[in-house]
Amino acid sequence: xxTPFLVSFDPSAPGLSLKQIAYFGRNFRxxxxxxxxxxxxxxxxxxxILNAGAAxxxxxxxxxxxxxxxxxxxxxxxxxxxxxxxxxDSFQKWVAEDSERKEAGLSTDSSAVKALVDKLxxxxxxxxxxxxxxxxxxxxxxxxxxxxxxxxxxxxxxxTLDRNQADGKxxxxxxxxxxxxxxxxxxxxxxxxxxxxxxxxxxxWSSDExxxxxxxxxxxxxxxxxxxxxxxxxxxxxxxxxxRVGFDCDSDCLVFVVNQIGRGFCHLGTASCFGPYxxxxxxxxxxxxxxxxxxxxxxxxxxxNEPKLTQAKIMEEADELCRANTKEEIAFEAADLLYFAxxxxxxxxxxxxDVERNLDLKSLKVKRRKGDAKGPWAEKAGLAAPASAxxxxxxxxxxxQPPAKEDSRIEMTRVITASTPVEDVKAYLKRPSQKSNDxxxxxxxxxxxxxxxxxxxxxxxxxxxxxxxxxxTSPVINAPFAPELMQVSPETKEAxxxxxxxxxxxxxxxxxxxxxxxxxxxPGVVCSxxxxxxxxxxxxxxxxxxxxxxxxxxxxxPAMVAGCKKIVLASPPRxxxxxxxxxxxxxxxxxAESIVLAGGAQAVxxxxxxxxxxxxxxxxxxxxxxxxxxxxxLVSNDTSAGVSIDMPAGPSEVLVIADKEANxxxxxxDLLSQAEHGVDSQVILIAIDLNEQQLQAIEDEVDKQARALxxxxxxxxxxxxxxxxxVRDLAEAMALSNEYAPEHLILQIENxxxxxxxxxxxxxxxxxxWTPESVGDYSAGVNHSxxxxxxxxxxxxxxxxxxxxxxxxxxxxxxxxxxxxRTVEQLAAVEGxxxxxxxxxIRVAHxxxx
Numbered sequence: 001x002x003t004p005f006l007v008s009f010d011p012s013a014p015g016l017s018l019k020q021i022a023y024f025g026r027n028f029r030x031x032x033x034x035x036x037x038x039x040x041x042x043x044x045x046x047x048x049i050l051n052a053g054a055a056x057x058x059x060x061x062x063x064x065x066x067x068x069x070x071x072x073x074x075x076x077x078x079x080x081x082x083x084x085x086x087x088x089d090s091f092q093k094w095v096a097e098d099s100e101r102k103e104a105g106l107s108t109d110s111s112a113v114k115a116l117v118d119k120l121x122x123x124x125x126x127x128x129x130x131x132x133x134x135x136x137x138x139x140x141x142x143x144x145x146x147x148x149x150x151x152x153x154x155x156x157x158x159x160t161l162d163r164n165q166a167d168g169k170x171x172x173x174x175x176x177x178x179x180x181x182x183x184x185x186x187x188x189x190x191x192x193x194x195x196x197x198x199x200x201x202x203x204x205w206s207s208d209e210x211x212x213x214x215x216x217x218x219x220x221x222x223x224x225x226x227x228x229x230x231x232x233x234x235x236x237x238x239x240x241x242x243x244r245v246g247f248d249c250d251s252d253c254l255v256f257v258v259n260q261i262g263r264g265f266c267h268l269g270t271a272s273c274f275g276p277y278x279x280x281x282x283x284x285x286x287x288x289x290x291x292x293x294x295x296x297x298x299x300x301x302x303x304x305n306e307p308k309l310t311q312a313k314i315m316e317e318a319d320e321l322c323r324a325n326t327k328e329e330i331a332f333e334a335a336d337l338l339y340f341a342x343x344x345x346x347x348x349x350x351x352x353x354d355v356e357r358n359l360d361l362k363s364l365k366v367k368r369r370k371g372d373a374k375g376p377w378a379e380k381a382g383l384a385a386p387a388s389a390x391x392x393x394x395x396x397x398x399x400x401q402p403p404a405k406e407d408s409r410i411e412m413t414r415v416i417t418a419s420t421p422v423e424d425v426k427a428y429l430k431r432p433s434q435k436s437n438d439x440x441x442x443x444x445x446x447x448x449x450x451x452x453x454x455x456x457x458x459x460x461x462x463x464x465x466x467x468x469x470x471x472x473t474s475p476v477i478n479a480p481f482a483p484e485l486m487q488v489s490p491e492t493k494e495a496x497x498x499x500x501x502x503x504x505x506x507x508x509x510x511x512x513x514x515x516x517x518x519x520x521x522x523p524g525v526v527c528s529x530x531x532x533x534x535x536x537x538x539x540x541x542x543x544x545x546x547x548x549x550x551x552x553x554x555x556x557x558p559a560m561v562a563g564c565k566k567i568v569l570a571s572p573p574r575x576x577x578x579x580x581x582x583x584x585x586x587x588x589x590x591x592a593e594s595i596v597l598a599g600g601a602q603a604v605x606x607x608x609x610x611x612x613x614x615x616x617x618x619x620x621x622x623x624x625x626x627x628x629x630x631x632x633x634l635v636s637n638d639t640s641a642g643v644s645i646d647m648p649a650g651p652s653e654v655l656v657i658a659d660k661e662a663n664x665x666x667x668x669x670d671l672l673s674q675a676e677h678g679v680d681s682q683v684i685l686i687a688i689d690l691n692e693q694q695l696q697a698i699e700d701e702v703d704k705q706a707r708a709l710x711x712x713x714x715x716x717x718x719x720x721x722x723x724x725x726x727v728r729d730l731a732e733a734m735a736l737s738n739e740y741a742p743e744h745l746i747l748q749i750e751n752x753x754x755x756x757x758x759x760x761x762x763x764x765x766x767x768x769x770w771t772p773e774s775v776g777d778y779s780a781g782v783n784h785s786x787x788x789x790x791x792x793x794x795x796x797x798x799x800x801x802x803x804x805x806x807x808x809x810x811x812x813x814x815x816x817x818x819x820x821x822r823t824v825e826q827l828a829a830v831e832g833x834x835x836x837x838x839x840x841x842i843r844v845a846h847x848x849x850x
Contacts, residue, residue, distance in 0.1 A: 034058065038081065043067055050077055053361045058107060058130075061090055068094070072366045079105035079130055092120060109134055113148035127151050139170045143178045163212040173212035176245060180206075181252040188223055191254040193265065196243055196353040197281060201265035202273040204230075206254050211245070218242050219419050220258050237421035238262030262421050280352055283339065287346040292427050303343050310347065313340045349413070349720055410706040410715065411699050412671075412685065412722045417732065428723045429740050431653070431682055431789055440630040448605040448634060455611035462602040463573065467543075469597070472577040475606065476613050478594045479587070485578075486585035496549065496582065499779040500589055503557040506781030510800040511561075524816020531804040533563040536615060538607030538643075539592075540622030540632075541583060543572030543599050549582035550777055554784050555621055555798065556590035562803035567592040568607055568615050572599030600624075601631035608635035608643045621646040621798060623785055646802055647787050647795040651680040654773055655742035655762075657733045657755075658698070659688040662748040666769055668701035670746050671722070672715055673774050675706075679717030684740060685724040686733045688749065695726065734758040741792040744773045763792045814847055 035054040040046050043066045049057055050073065058079045059067065067073055082088045088108070095101045107130040108116060122128055129150040133141075142152045160169040180189040188205040195201060206214075207223035210230070214221040220232035220240030233239030240258035247254060264271040271277040277285055290300040303310045317340055321333040345355065415428050451458035459475040477485070488496070517529040539555040542548055552569060559567050569587050573579050579595055587595055596603055596614055610616030620632055620643060632645040654674035658667045671683045687695060706715045727733050730749065737745060741761035749755060752768045759765055763786030766773050777784045786797035796802075812820070821844045828837035 034079075038063070043069070047073065047366055050364065050366045053364050055364065056105065061087055064091075064094065074103070074366070075101040076103035077364075077366070079107050081107045081132075083109060088116065088119070095120075103128070105130060107132060107153070108150075113145055113150040117149045122149065137170070139174060142170065142175055146175070146178055161212070161215045163209075163216075171212065173208065173215050176211055176215075176254075177208045179247065179251050180254055181250075186225060188225070189254050190252065191222065191256055192248075193220065193240075193256045193258060195260055195281075196257060197356065199277070199281060200272060200274065201258070201260060206256075211254075214242055214245070214256070217419070218416075220256060232265075233262060233421070236262065236267075237423070238264065239419050239421065240265075241419065261419075261424060280338065280342065283342055284346065284352050287343055291346055292430070300343065303340070304347050307344075307347065310340060310344050314344060410703045410712075410719060412683070412702065412719050412724050414695070414724045414726065416726045417736075418726075418728060425725070425736075426739075428725070429684075429736070431651075440626050441634065444601040444627055444630045444634060447601040448608075448631060451602050451605035451611070452609045456613055459596075459598050459602050459606050459611060459614070462600065463598045466600060466602075467572050467598075468575045469573045469577040472573065472597060474613060475598055475611070476594050476596050477579070477584075479592060481584050481588050481595075486581045486588055488581050488585050492582060493585065495779070496553065496585060496589070499550070499553055500557055500586070502779055502781035503553055503783070504561055507558045507561045507783075507800045522816070522819060524813035524818075525820060526811045526816075527808065528811070529806055529808045531801075531806050533565070534619050534803055534805055535564065536566040536568070536617040536619075537564045537803060538568045538570060538596075538604075538617035538620040540603060540607075540620060540624055540628060541569055541571035542622070542624050542628070549580065549586050550784065551622060552583050552586040552590075553778075556586055556592060558783065558798065558800050559803050560590040562800055564803055566615060566617070568594050568596060568617055570596035570598060570603035570607060572603075573597040600627050604628060604631035604635060608638075608641045617643060619644045619646070619803075621785065621802060623649040623652075623788075625651075646785070646798055648791055649785075649788050651682065651788065652677040652744075653682045653684070653742055653788055654744040654746060655684040655686065655737055655740055656746040657686045657688065657730075657737060657749055658690070659730075659749040660690060660694060661750045663769060664694075664697040664701045665705075666772070667698050667748055668705050670748070670772055671702060672705055672709065673772065673777075674744065675715045675718035675722065676709060676711045677714075677718075679714055681718045683718065683722045684742065685722075686736055687724060687726045688730060688733050689728060690726060695724070698724075730755060730758075737762070741787075741790045743786045743788040743792065744776070746771070746773055761793045763787050763797045817843060818847060 033054050034056045035049055035058065037046055037049055037054075037057040038060055040049070040059075040063070043063075046057060046059065046063065046067055054077075056077050056079050058081060060081055064078065064080050067078065080091050082091055088106070091104075091106055095104060105128045106116070106120065109132045110116065111131075113129065113131060116122075117129060120129075127149075130153055131145050131150045132153045137152075137154060137158060142154065145152050154170070158170055159172045160167065161172055163171045163173055177189070182189055183205075186205070188207055189211075191204045191206040193201045193204060204222040205225060210221050210223040213229060213231075217231075219242055222230045222232065224230040239261050240256075241261065242256065242258055244257040245254065246257070260271070263269045264276075266273045271281070271285070276282065287300065290298070291304055303313070314337065317333060317337040321330065321337050324330045324333045342352070345351070413428070415425065417425055420428075447462060450461070454461075456475050460472060463472055463475060464470045518526060519528070520526050537559050539552070539559065541552045541555070552571075556567060556569070567587075567590060569583070569592050571579060571583055577597065579597060584595065593615060596606055598606060604620060606614045607617045607620055620635070624632075629648055633648065635641045635643055636645045652674055654670065656667055656670050667685065671685060674681055674683050685698070687698070690698075702719070706712055706719070709715055725733075725736060727736065734755065738758075738760040743763040744766065745759065745762040745764070746766045747755055748769050756765060756767060764776055764782055764784070766776060776782050783798045786792070787795040817840070821840050824840050825837045828834070828840070
């Protein structure tokens with residue numbers, strides 16, 4: 001039996017809610033939830049608590065009397081508080097009235113536990129008697145209660161997991177060991193290790209010390225008869241996350257329930273010492289491996305990358321299962337359905353353990369829906385609609401309604417690096433899977449070819465198709481832009497003007513580093529470098545789920561400062577064919593020639609090759625989705641296009657490093673500001689030595705703030721593949737960050753400025769608690785068009801240099817050429833390039849009058 005978790009429930013005060021009980025049941029694997037419900041006034045509310053997933057409720061005798069009228073409540077889910085002999089007698093009488101009530105539990109504050117066990121005829125091993133304590137409690141008292149056959153209810157504050165620093169508290173490991181039966185030959189405790197699904201992984205030994213270490217570290221720690229303490233996976237990396245510690249029926253065998261990480265439990269690399277997993281467990285392990293690294297082109301990779309295909313296969317296989325007749329057919333079709341259903345689960349980060357916890361939670365419901373099939377499905381199966389029943393009274397209607405479905409908690413996956421193999425940490429650092437490059441290129445190439453061949457007509461064709469702007473007859477609007485196209489509020493105009501001024505100031509300051517270089521490498525030999533603006537640039541401004549005039553500023557202002565002669569913007573129009581006025585206003589401010597009313601590959605192709613009305617450009621800059629990125633790569637590799645690009649770019653991302661000084665609300669807001677970009681965005685939190693309370697504070701803020709956002713569904717999708725890494729120190733945090741190479745890096749740490757020197761790979765860095773990433777996105781002056789998807793290891797973000805080309809020059813005097821001639825002639829001779837050599841020797845001869 002696992003150690004239960006007893007909580008109080010007061011509907012009138014902040015505390016545990018029905019939603020939180022359900023959350024514990026679905027996700028909190030360590031504990032069974034027992035609820036002190038003595039503050040509840042109505043029977044219906046007691047039933048709701050049980051329905052939400054509480055394993056047991058602790059109630060008074062008066063509540064018990066009222067609850068006895070609810071025939072659906074099993075007695076095994078009830079524990080009754082008693083504080084006197086007369087109350088014990090009343091409880092005993094209640095049990096005697098119905099044989100099915102004998103599984104009800106009793107709670108007492110009496111020290112005469114053995115007498116109560118005998119009086120009530122309880123089986124001590126069944127653990128149906130609970131004891132509370134009004135004052136201080138000692139370890140000896142708890143052990144004595146245990147030997148008498150009762151379960152002690154002790155405040156968590158009275159317990160400690162550290163046997164070496166008890167500080168007057170009771171060592172939890174000692175209480176577990178007190179119940180265990182030691183082996184007579186070696187004094188150790190026989191221990192069975194299982195996974196969360198109950199599959200036995202192996203048989204080991206435990207000791208008082210190993211139990212204490214297991215609880216303290218939250219990992220699998222055992223006692224080797226040869227080597228002493230055995231920290232499972234310390235050398236192999238196949239560590240275990242400890243989920244629960246319990247016993248078999250008569251306490252002569254400990255049971256460790258663990259989450260096995262890595263290859264498996266056995267030293268031979270198998271899942272267990274009894275061989276590999278089979279059935280659903282084996283399938284899950286395969287699918288999880290495929291999700292981490294699916295072979296390109298494999299069917300499973302298709303299922304992960306094409307959710308609609310998975311949905312269609314689930315419906316197809318469910319239909320085939322319904323039509324199967326023989327035992328063999330039913331088994332065959334059920335296996336297919338389970339395969340696709342589990343693929344859907346693994347793709348969403350849902351495990352078999354999650355599914356089974358939900359099944360267990362459903363089994364705890366004491367009131368259930370009637371369970372009739374819904375109309376369309378009933379009709380398809382040939383079922384008659386359920387007969388209508390007389391309308392109940394309003395109060396009865398309210399009572400019979402099932403509890404409202406609660407949304408699951410919005411949170412990120414948490415990874416503790418100290419107990420996670422390096423390979424798994426690297427796997428968690430991977431970005432969300434993108435469609436295979438070949439598949440994307442296969443879709444993009446014909447669009448590019450169509451626009452190249454048919455010009456304006458090709459652009460309009462795809463704008464009508466993808467943007468639904470069927471009223472458009474021209475794919476471009478040209479400057480000067482009509483005032484009615486850029487009608488923005490005075491507040492928005494002021495915000496754009498301030499931002500443009502700051503961006504221009506920062507990028508103008510970069511001019512000095514790009515010009516005026518002149519070096520005399522040796523007497524009479526002068527080398528110089530000067531810059532010239534790229535004449536024609538195309539700036540891609542994404543549309544999609546958000547309007548992004550900020551990107552127009554980040555690309556348009558540096559182009560203006562650099563002196564580009566022709567600036568062309570491209571952005572998807574709205575369904576009515578118009579473009580957002582903020583973008584038009586920015587285009588006007590930066591002196592753009594035109595705005596292409598198109599998005600995706602068709603916009604890239606139009607700017608790369610030019611059309612009847614769209615100017616060809618020399619370089620295309622700007623972020624976009626996978627299709628835009630693929631199109632940019634394709635046209636840049638086509639020599640006939642004669643166009644370059646800024647960088648490959650994928651979905652937006654942020655990495656926040658936070659220490660104990662970080663404000664949880666600030667951290668959560670920075671994570672969510674990136675998560676709302678799109679479901680393919682990713683956010684990473686690296687928490688430096690944060691304890692459970694501090695981590696929970698951030699997670700609570702993420703959940704609370706996310707629910708207040710209008711783009712909550714997008715945020716939830718992003719956070720499903722986002723991760724919190726809990727690390728030991730700043731050095732480990734910076735190593736992880738540099739390996740990830742984030743687009744945005746936020747340092748919410750003490751003395752953040754000093755940590756910047758450790759940044760090796762990042763698109764842009766935001767230093768300290770008062771520098772949210774959003775100031776960089778809009779108005780600080782730095783550029784927000786940055787390398788994503790790990791390209792910060794190779795690329796810089798957009799800057800003034802992105803709009804310049806650098807030209808070098810050499811200027812030699814006669815003496816300079818004479819001094820360098822022998823060197824050049826020798827190297828040209830080595831390479832066998834006689835014309836190169838003669839170009840020098842002829843001049844030298846002329847100097848010498850030869």
